[in-house]
Amino acid sequence: MEEHSAQDNTPIFQRIKDYLVAEIASGRWKEGDLVPSEQALVRQFGVSRMTVNRAVRELTAEQVLTRRQGAGTFVAPQKYQATLVEIRNIADEIRARGHAHRSDCRLLERAPASEALAARFGVAPGTPLFHSVIVHLEDEVPIQVEDRWVNPACAPSYLEQDFSSITPNEHLMKAAPLSGATYRIEALPAPAEVAAMLGIEAKACCLVLKRQTMSRGMVATVATMWHPGHLAQFSGSVG
Amino acid sequence: MEEHSAQDNTPIFQRIKDYLVAEIASGRWKEGDLVPSEQALVRQFGVSRMTVNRAVRELTAEQVLTRRQGAGTFVAPQKYQATLVEIRNIADEIRARGHAHRSDCRLLERAPASEALAARFGVAPGTPLFHSVIVHLEDEVPIQVEDRWVNPACAPSYLEQDFSSITPNEHLMKAAPLSGATYRIEALPAPAEVAAMLGIEAKACCLVLKRQTMSRGMVATVATMWHPGHLAQFSGSVG
DNA sequence: GAGTGGTCTAGACCACAAT
DNA sequence: TTGTGGTCTAGACCACTCC
Incomplete structure (x- = not known):
């Protein structure tokens, strides 16, 4: 039985995590340094090993520490200087800004796959695909042109949707469980x-997001989203 | 004592995770569905509760499940249709492509903060800041212009660095423990x-990354990175 | 009150690394 | 051989939710 030093009800494993993180943040423990072993922490905190283990294991999952069986626990190498920029779907983003979102569906058709598209979808050239072009407006200002090709096998009722009331994204997420996606952000002159x-000049700078999503092992959709360079931005933060 | 069904040495908690994920992936359990309780899983797998708990807790951390104390465990709502694009530092990225990286330092100076910069750094206008402009080349082709302002309090020896052998990023990460960053990606015409x-035409499309990093509660650096639109792209994937 | 998740204990056996 | 991490057990007490 243990007296958990009462009055502070943060779990013990969390307090141990906090302690370890603080040692690293303060600079007392540096990258690559050996961290006290589980046994040492068990003695230091007067708790059971399972509790210490959870703290250390979680910090390992969070890439703060690395462990080598038989060797010990170490401060993880400097966080990979890579950062993640969040890309949200346009309707959510606009609504999050407190503005009105409207979709203007300019094209919704069945069309044969070009050579290039066929290769990306893994079908024969000429195979029918679904194709939509939708303009998204924020408070009636055009903010995105979404040019999307869809694999009929993944969303057979795509052409019957009313894309002024539902976004292609929303429909596709219901129709085809998303199993993965690849993205690319580029800066290109507007065709x-x-x-x-x-409503911009031809060749004006556009921020372009190209996205390909997978579902059940097939390519579900290939989309290109054009944003006016002076209006759009992707942003994010870490830490 | 327990007979762990021998010959398969994947840990039990992992097998339970696999089982739960498979039920969801197959569609048998849908978004919002109640998942068997820990007690039920304990009986089903014939293991101790701690083992089941670890499996379920990890899946909760991975946002596959959600839990409500007293109520139960549920299949988590559809993954937020937001995606993360990874931004790596330029030197790493070039080397990862197997190409040669070279830095060309065009400017390295102490300069007074403009009104706008002073506001971002939280100092008085006119306060001296460090300023560098570096061109990064991939196999001798210019691929990024890095225009960076640095808070002297965070990296006092910034001006003494040799930025042909070390990138500002690398120096700053050693000098000032990074505690957070904000990013913005835009498409802008090149000044x-x-x-x-x-080596491109003026006003040509550029992919621009603006980054502000924090260290010890201060703004450590404000950087703007310009990439030729036809060469650069940020990419990423999920799933 | 019965069932759920949240946490913790005090042991245990094993694989692996360092020596 | 000793110490490390990796996993697991069979209990326990608590806070919470639902009925």
């Missing part, structure tokens, strides 16, 4: 048709 | 000076 829909 | 350094 004439896109420029017209966005 | 004349940037265009000249990148």
